Amino acid sequence: MPLRSLCSLLLACIIIALSITTVYAQPTLRWGSQGGDVYDLQGRLKKIGYYHGKIDGIFGRQTYWAVRNFQYRFGMKVDGVAGKQTWSMLKRATSNLPKKSQSAVSTSYGLSxxxxxxxxxxxxxxxxxxxxxxxxxxxxxxxxxxxxxxxxxxxxxxxxxxxxxxxxxxxxxxxxxxxxxxxxxxxxxxxxxxxxxxxxxxxxxxxxxxxxxxxxxxxxxxxxxxxx
Missing domain, CATH: 1.10.10.2520 (Cell wall hydrolase SleB, domain 1)
Known part of the structure; x- marks a missing residue:
């Protein structure tokens, strides 16, 4: 394959990869949000002990308080909205978490x-x-x-x-x-x-x-x- 064509192919692959990353970036979630991203949010919060309710994909009171308590414990703005900073910190908190610490991070229902x-x-x-x-x-x-x-x-x-x-x-x-x-x-x-x-x-x-x-x-x- 000519070098020029190979370069064009590599550039196209990079553009596609960047597009995929953008598409799958988690959106900002708040009270009333529903869907797969809320399932993900609730699952991650439950994994580290901040969420104790049913993982149902509905951002309601328990999810709101769980997000607020997580934000407070990690020194972020406490507004109950899962935005870019909250998602970033949450992903870091749930990656490679030892099993023995998963149930001892927060108090019941996301409140102190x-x-x-x-x-x-x-x-x-x-x-x-x-x-x-x-x-x-x-x-x-x-x-x-x-x-x-x-x-x-x-x-x-x-x-x-x-x-x-x-x-x-x-x-x-x-x-x-x-x-x-x-x-x-x-x-x-x-x-x-x-x-x-x-x-x-x-x-x-x-x-x-x-x-x-x-x-x-x-x-x-x-x-x-x-x-x-």
Whole structure:
């Protein structure tokens, strides 16, 4: 084969190889993304202990929190979005990982032990004595606030935001929570949201703010009304 033709053939092969690399580069994934790349993301996060749910190819709450916790532990911007930097770090973290370390990298459901403790305390102090669904709903509201741009993007930031929760002001937040409150917190983390996305709640028997009554109401569970 003439040298010129050989060079042309090699150049064509290089172009094709570069094109293939571009085509198969993982896209940016965020809440609501679906498909094969999400399966890959969940599988990698599960391999190193950050994801504990079903690998279903749907980027929902558990995947979101798993990504956030991974980003935090590896010193990246914590936004719950699997972009170029997150993918790069994730591939490095899952390559040649010793089997004995695969289950000890993170805490349950992509949250720290402190996050879960704070969420459990909030449920107990704000909703003990409420029906179980109502306790899950309180935890869901807190998680919904974390995901909303209107509030701080951490559980501690949401809970300790000034004047956000009565239990913080009156000290009841520091009561020792029971097993039911912890279970309710885990159910909310695992995706159960009885409120359908509410970010506020109030007791109509004690609420005095005209503003909270003006919010679009979703439903009532026990003594609380949940709203947007």
């Amino acid at each position: 032990a402190n996050d879960i403790n704070l969420l459990t305390r909030a449920v107990y102090s704000e909703a003990r004595g409420e029906p179980y669904e109502g306790q899950v709903a309180i935890a869901a509201v807190i998680l919904n606030r974390v995901e909303s741009s209107k509030f701080p993007n951490t559980i501690s930031g949401v809970i300790f935001e000034p004047r956000a929760f009565t239990a913080i002001a009156d000290g009841q937040f520091w009561l020792t929570p029971n097993h039911t409150a912890k279970k309710a917190a885990y159910d909310a983390i695992n995706g159960w949201d009885p409120t359908g996305g509410a970010i506020y709640y109030f007791n109509p028997n004690t609420a005095t703010s005209p503003w909270i009554w003006s919010r679009p109401q979703v439903r009532r569970i026990g003594k609380h009304i949940f709203s947007y």
